[in-house]
Amino acid sequence: MNAPLIYSPEVTEARAKGTPIVALESTIITHGMPYPQNVETARMVEEDIRVAGAVPATIAIMDGSIHIGLTDAQLDTLAQAMGVAKLSRADLAACLATGGIGATTVAATMICAHLAGIAVFATGGIGGVHQGAEHSFDISADLQELAATPVTVVAAGAKAILDLPKTLEVLETLGVPVIAVGQDAFPAFWSRDSGLPAPLRLDDPEQIARAHRMRATLGLPGGQLVANPIPEDAEIPSATLAPMIAKAQVEAEAQGITGKGVTPFLLQRLFELTDGQSLASNIALVRNNARLAAAIAQHLPD
Secondary structure (H helix, E strand, O other): OOOOEEEOHHHHHHHHHOOOEEEEOOHHHHOOOOOOHHHHHHHHHHHHHHHOOOEEEEEEEEOOEEEEOOOHHHHHHHHHOOOOEEEOOOOHHHHHHHOOOEEEOHHHHHHHHHHOOOOEEEOOOEOOEEOOHHHHOOEOHHHHHHHHOOOEEEEOEEOOOEOHHHHHHHHHHOOOOEEEOOOOEOOEOOEOOOOOEOOEEOOOHHHHHHHHHHHHHHOOOOOEEEEOOOOHHHOOOHHHHHHHHHHHHHHHHHOOOOHHHHHHHHHHHHHHHOOOHHHHHHHHHHHHHHHHHHHHHOOOOO
């Protein structure tokens, strides 16, 4: 049985011509930003990739199929849809089997991108080990997916709402390369410096692509995490964010918010606590990651 893949006209043409393709997730549209900023950002990110010489492939689940690339009309529909499932490895197949509508997380996007033969994927930040995971065992499936699926993921590090030291420890245990770009520090989404050193540093997109290919040559499973810091003019320093994150986490616990509901709740509260600055920074870092992913994709031919 073949995977139920539907390619957009733009992606179909790119595949025929051998044009580099960059995968994009869809939970940033449905769960990461409010309407209409979500669809406006999605279009800006897609255009950034085109300008950089690649073709964007936003991935989503609709009508029992994996859509690799979305038309303008489909982007609009997804951006305004209610009750969209947030899909990871565990629930991707069930959503497809029941004909539901779903947005792909980092893990699910990696799976779908790999099925479609796409080697590089741009996102905002990966999931990771949540605060208090030693009691809740709340650890994102993104980490295990990075260890299993051979896709290079370009992100602004891991979201600062997570336990970053534990996230890096798990990635190391799983054998996932964590590569900082342009600096030695591991970035923390809205902030350039998490205070933690990055295990690896590669500043050249061609070197990053070469490392991706070398893993395949060596028979090593999994992908690699490219940690691309947010542009300096868009960052919110860690010292400014830390008390806001702590406040939002206390509120989430008090309201009994757990599992997949935690991240959207925290992102919304930080938007409110920063008077919208966190959203502006989020948009800037996603666009920055898209441009780097397109540069890497130039050196990863199908």
